[in-house]
Amino acid sequence: MELVALVASIALPLWNIPLIVKIVQRRSSEDISLAWALGVWGCILLMAPAGFTSDDLVWRTFNMVNAVFFTAVVITVLSYRFKKKVVH
Numbered sequence: 001m002e003l004v005a006l007v008a009s010i011a012l013p014l015w016n017i018p019l020i021v022k023i024v025q026r027r028s029s030e031d032i033s034l035a036w037a038l039g040v041w042g043c044i045l046l047m048a049p050a051g052f053t054s055d056d057l058v059w060r061t062f063n064m065v066n067a068v069f070f071t072a073v074v075i076t077v078l079s080y081r082f083k084k085k086v087v088h
């Protein structure tokens with residue numbers, strides 16, 4: 001049972017990859033709420049210390065993988081949101 005949970009704790013944050021790919025392909029993050037992205041990220045960061053120090057391998061792994069992949073989402077959203085428009 002723990003192995004299944006461990007695989008899920010790694011797989012769940014991987015669902016952030018399609019979101020990142022969608023933003024990059026469209027070259028826009030306008031449809032992503034900054035409040036949502038920063039709010040979720042803030043909560044992840046606030047939970048991270050407890051997750052990183054937990055004795056529960058599944059919870060610790062999920063927190064580490066989720067922090068990395070959602071940080072990538074936030075960086076992608078912010079970089080496309082504040083990218084300067086080039087005037088030709």
